[in-house]
Every structure is written in structure tokens, then in C-alpha cells.
Amino acid sequence: MSDRWQEMAVFVRVAEGGGLSRAARELNLSQPSVSRIIGALEARLGTTLLLRTTRSISLTEAGSLYLERARHLLAEMEEAEQATRGLDSLHGVLRLAMPVLYGARAVIPALATFLPLHPDLRVEIVMSDARQNLVTEGVDVAIRLGVGPLDDSTFGARRIARVERLVVAAPAYLSSRGEPASPAELAGHDCIVQHGLFGRESWRFTHNHTATSVDVSAKLWINSAPGVLAAAVAGLGVALATRVMAGEELRSGQLVQLLDRYRLEPAEVYAVFPAGPRPSAKVRAIVDHLAASLDASG
Template sequence: MSDRWQEMVVFVRVAESGSLSRAARELKLSQPSISRIVGTLEARLGTTLLLRTTRSISLTEAGTLYLERAKHLLAEMEEAEQATRGVDSLHGVIRLAMPVLYGTRVIIPALATFLARHPDLRVEMIMSDARQNLITDGVDVAIRLGVGPLEDSTFGARRLALVERLVVAAPAYLSAHGAPTNPAELARHDCIVQHGLFGRESWRFTHNQTVTSLNVSARLWINSAPGILAAAVAGLGIALVTRVMAGEELRTGQLKHLLEPYRLDPAEVYAVFPAGPRPSAKVRAIVDHLGASLDVPD
């Protein structure tokens, strides 16, 4: 490996792992060697790429720019090698970010055949309902659910599925407060709203081609889908969920589907990859697999 390629590989691994020692273990180099290689790269470029403290490593603005370009170049090199060796030789690590409940109930079960097909691939899963910075977190591909335009529009993206959204509540809540018969009645109910995704305070319904948007009264704000689901099952209010998210609870009667004649816009499921429209062969492979598994909509 040339010195410049080694510098690039080492820097990307340090930036993605956030640790000199972890990068050293993964690359089978000593920690002083890792530190020296990064220092040599910074000296050659004449700028600081990483801010180091005793507890953490973070990227400078120059480091973020270099990381994006370096990952792109390394992906192209990997693609050239994979084209020579064939797709069955995919190897390395894919860092895959996903929402907690959708990842648990849909993405993870879909990975079994993919991993069996590619035994030399490893997947590192980052499961969080918070939106990660895909560059600084070293994410190769993120699964994102939302309604409306995607954020990070400069990234590559592929739509994987549409997910039905619905309004639900527990029998205990409905016994105490009654069930709304139209969206306007939600104003007098306690509603549970999720930060950051599609559970914002304004809920938009369509009925007989008439669109109604209203701001619900949020008594609870929760930053995770499992929390939203648990609060709804506990009878703490009315929640906006996806059918994937609450399917089991609806089947068992722990939650009731409300306002059935009124439709909410579906959530779109996307694979987002910061490498741009030409991701690495391994990222393309996992996105293609998920697209086939989740039945991509037209």
C-alpha cells in the first residue's frame, strides 16, 4: 500500500471509529504508528484534520471535507477490486444506521439471507431514532423514515418502501376519554408526539379528497418510537404510529386504530448513503437486497 493510500485508510478508520486505539486494533498497527501516520498526513496537507483530547476525537471542518473525499476514493478503489474479483467476494464492514423499531421489526430480519450470501461482510448497526451526522459518524448507509422531502439532499438515496401511518390509543384511554370521531376532536384529547420524525404536532388527514391539518395538543413528547409505543399502550394518550411499529399491539388488542376513514400520508422509507450517487459495491449490494426484500414501490 502506498504511503498516501495508507494515510487515507488510517485517517478514515480513525475518523469513523473515533478512537486511535480502536483503529489500531482494526488495522493491526500500533497506536503510536496510527498517531504518526495521521500526523504525517496533517503535516503534508498543512492543516489539522482531527481534534484530539484524552476522551474523544472530533473532526475539524477540513477533516470533514477530507473524510468525505477520502471515503469516495476508497469506495472507487474497492469497486474496482470487486469488479475484478466478482460480487461474491464482498468483504469488510458496512456501518448501517436505522430507527430502533423499524430496524428491529423489518431491517434485521431481512438481513439473514444477505449475510449468508456474503460471509466475508460484517455489519455494524447503529440503532437510534435520532438523526445521525452520517459523515462524522462514519455511516455507510442509513435507513430513514419520513414524510415530505428528504434532508441531506446532497447524499445519494433510494426509496425502499411506503409505510402506512395511523392514529391509535389503548382501550384504557378510550374508556376514560372516549374515542374521537373526526380529526377536529383530537384537540380535546391528550396526544403523544415524537420528536424529530413524522410525529410532529401538525397531523394531516385526507377524507373524501378533503385535506385537514390540525395542531394536536401534545401532553407527552418522546424522542423514540419504542417510547411512543409504550406510552400509547400504557393509556397515556393518542399516538401517531406506523402499522409496522404497532402491528403486534393492534393484533392483540393492546391498541385500537382510530379515525379509520381518515387517511394520513404514508411514511417513505429511504436508504441514504453519504458517498453520493455512486456508493461502494457493498453498499449497493445491501441496498439492492433491502429494496428487493421490502418490495420497492413504483
Template sequence: MAVFARVAESGSLSRAGRELKLSQPSVSRIISALEARLGATLLLRTTRSVSLTDAGALYLERAKYLLAEMEEAEQATRGADSLHGVIRLAAPVLYGARAVIPALAPFLAQHPELRVEMIMSDARQNLITDGVDVALRIGVGPLEDSTFGSRRLARVARLVVASPAYLAANGRPATPAELARHDCILQHGLFGRESWRFSHNQTVTAVDVSARLWINSAPGVLAAAVAGLGIALATRVMAGEELRSGQLEQLLGAYQLDPAEVYAVFPAGPRPSSKVRAIVDHLAASLDVP
């Protein structure tokens, strides 16, 4: 049942086999035996793809529920201190490296039978097909993936930053309005908005910025800002090292940007598994720092 669920979610016998440490022929034999036992075809298989039949879709819905219940029953028998297995955790690259990974050490020490597989990417994963147990999402405004279960973990301040070299060559903006004449760096997806919204003394100002450079990852945006290619938005967590070392400087400190919020998103609905609840509880306690 677990093998079938992973094949159905990933859409691939070979991918499911790699994740479950089984050969593709073994996966195929397991699925065939399950279909023979049920007397129904669950998957339509071609050389390039795997898709669910109507019977397979119905069985997958029930199977996922039963597998979750089995895991809960096993965990209840072992006790709260014996979580085991694998947690597939997805996180943005820079936030994952600078905030999440340091927070994992005490969690893993507390649960020696657990293994965490991190997927670090600034692209949004498909939680179902990528087999992700929990993903961290960072953004401003309404949370996407609203059909999944979610929990807010942290709120992080956003800053306007630039390198001393850029400021020496182009001047330091004194107000948000002056950003319109500067080169700015934008990131696809995360904070990639060409209108930056500031508040000051209960007055809100929106500034349309001009971006000569678009980058699809936060490390790239940060590297471009350090290299003097323009002014960028960053969170204090992401740019903390560069600000402390003087590679970047904060601009417009009297003006506030809307904070970014960090959410844990999980595909199993509002009641995730014990191991997912455990890591989400830990991250909620560890990440919500000034």
C-alpha cells in the same frame, strides 16, 4: 490513508482505533508516518480533539475518492458474489427491529464475507463523524440530508392507535376533529407534529392535538399507548404486533394520513460502494410491502 480518513471523519484517534481494531498509539504512529511521507501536517491534535489542517482537508477529499475506487477495483476482481468487509447501517429502533433485522437474514446468507454493524437509534446520526455507510430515514414530507445520496425504499401506512383501556375510559373519537379533546402522545423528531393531517373523500382536515406526553423514541410511544396514556400515531409495520394481539386498536379507519416514506441515505454521494449498493437493493426489494 484509510486510517487517516477514519480519524478525520470521527475527530478522534481513540474512536478510530476502536473501529479499526488498532491501539491509539498505533493509529498515532500511522498518521505521523503518513504526514512524514507527504511532508505536510494533516491533523492538528490536542488532548481533547483532532481537526483537519487545510492540507488535511484537501488530502481527505482525494483520499476518500481513491479509497472508494480501490474498493470498487477489488470487488470487480473478486466478482459480484464475494462482497466482503463491514457495512455500518443506522436505523430507527422499532423499524429496525421489526422490519430491517428480519430482512437481513437472506442478505447475510448470500454474502458470507460481509458483516453488518447496526446502529439503532431514533436520534439522527451524523453520517460522517459516526462512520455510517448507509442510514435509513423515516418521515413525512421532504427528505432531510438532501446533500447526501439517497434512494426511496418503502412507503408505509400511518395509523391512529389507542389501547382498549384508554378508549373505555375516554371514549372513541368518531372524527379527526374529536382528537382535539383527547390526550395524545407525540414523539420528538419523527412524527412529532402537533397538527395531524387527514384526508377523506378528497377533503383534507388538519387537527391540532394536545400532547401531555412527549417521548424521544418509537418504542416509548408504543409502550405509552399500550399503557393507556393516550392516542398515538404509528406505522402499520411498527404497531403490527400490538394491533394483532389486541393491545392496540386502530382509530378513524375511514380517514387517511399521509404515508411515511423510508429512504436510504449514504454520505458517499450518488454512487455508493458495491456493498452499500447491494444492501440497499436488497432492502428496497424486501421492505416495500403493504
């Protein structure tokens, strides 16, 4: 039976991570060993689970079905073990994805009080402002920011924080272009827009319970939050940012908050679980910790 659990665990890691070599590293096995285990599993089941090419691995229909069932069984086994050991003994690898700037300034600092409690847990962090394929990347939990409905509705998700959004610009830009007195005046300014997170050319404000949308002129489109922040600090235009992301620059005077009498819809911070609505004990533990830490920090 232990061989079957090993086969199942190896298959899930290969399927989620998209390759034999990554699974081998994460499971501390050789790549030939991983290949043999998958071959033995397919031989025992009498069906092909993975289609292999020189560049990629994909699931067959049977593989997709087996992956879904295997995830649930492994999660239940881990849950049973954790119930016996207690959460103090979290162990193994946890792969955590997050956006670059919010991750660096909010999520990673919050890990400082989590990791010492679980010395046998290894966390692998994937930082990107692009929307990764969480399954092929082998991600256990992803931290995502957005305004409006959350994508990936087939995944499990939990809202863990809400962060204030601001309009910001550098003093140098404002000295040459003037400071907008109302959202409508943004239409005459150079604006910096980020693809993905808040990448809209229509910015929506609320003032005295009245909503106003402004179509801005995007001088720059940038695909990362650090790039947006750098462009704003360089005086290239007006940008949207969260207070968490731009806090250091606002405190130092590199950026100035604009239109502070008007409110933008806050950004929602979600933890997303590719494995479904029943995450493992280690995923639940880190999400609970981040929910408490990030909500407290704003």
C-alpha cells in the same frame, strides 16, 4: 503505493469515526499504529489534516479536502476489486444506522437473508431515534424515516420503501375517553407525540380527496418510537405509528386503529449515504437488498 492506500484508508476511518481508538478496532490495528500512520501521512503531505485534543478529533481545511478525494479513490478501488471478484465476495466492515423500533421490526429481520450470502462482511448496527452525525459516527449508510423533504440533502440518498401511518390507542384509553369519530375530535384527546420522526402537533389527514389538519393536544412528548408505543399501550393517549412498528400490538389487541376511513401521509424510508451519491459496492448491495425486502413487507 500500498503504504499510501493504507494511509488513505486509515485516515478516512479516523475522520469518519471521530477517533483513533475506534479506527484501530475496526482496522484491527493498535492505536499507536494508527497514530503513526496518520503522522506519516501528514509528514509526507507537509500539512496537518487532523486537529487532536484529549476529547475529540476534527478536520482541518486540508483534511476536509483530502477526505473528499480519498473517499472517491477508495470507492473506485473497491469497485474495481468487486468487479473482479464479483459481489459474492463482499468483505470488510459496514456500519449501518437505523431508528430503534423500525430497525428492530423491519430492517434487522431483512438482514437474515442478506448476511449468509456474504460471510466475509461484518455489519455494525447503530440504533437510535436521534439524528446522529453520520460522518463523525463513521456510518456507511443510514436508514431514515420521515414525512416531507429529506434532511441532509448534501448526502446521497435513495428512497427504498413507503410505510403506512396509523392513529392508534389502547382499548383501556378508549373505554374511558371514547373513540374519536373524526380527526377534529382528536383536539379533545390526550395525544402522544414523538420528537423527531413525526413530532408535530398538527396531524394532516385526507378523506375523499379533501385534506384536513388537526392541532392536537400533546399530553406526552417522547424521544423514541418504543417509548411512544409503550405509552400508547399503557393507555396514556392517542399516538401515530406506522403499521410495521405497531403491527404486533394491533394483532394482539393491545392497540386499536382509529379513524381508518381517513388517511395520513405515508412515511418515506430512505437510505442515506454520507460518502455521497456514489456509495461503495457493499453499500449498494445492502441497500438493493433492503429496498426489495422492505418494499415487499410494507
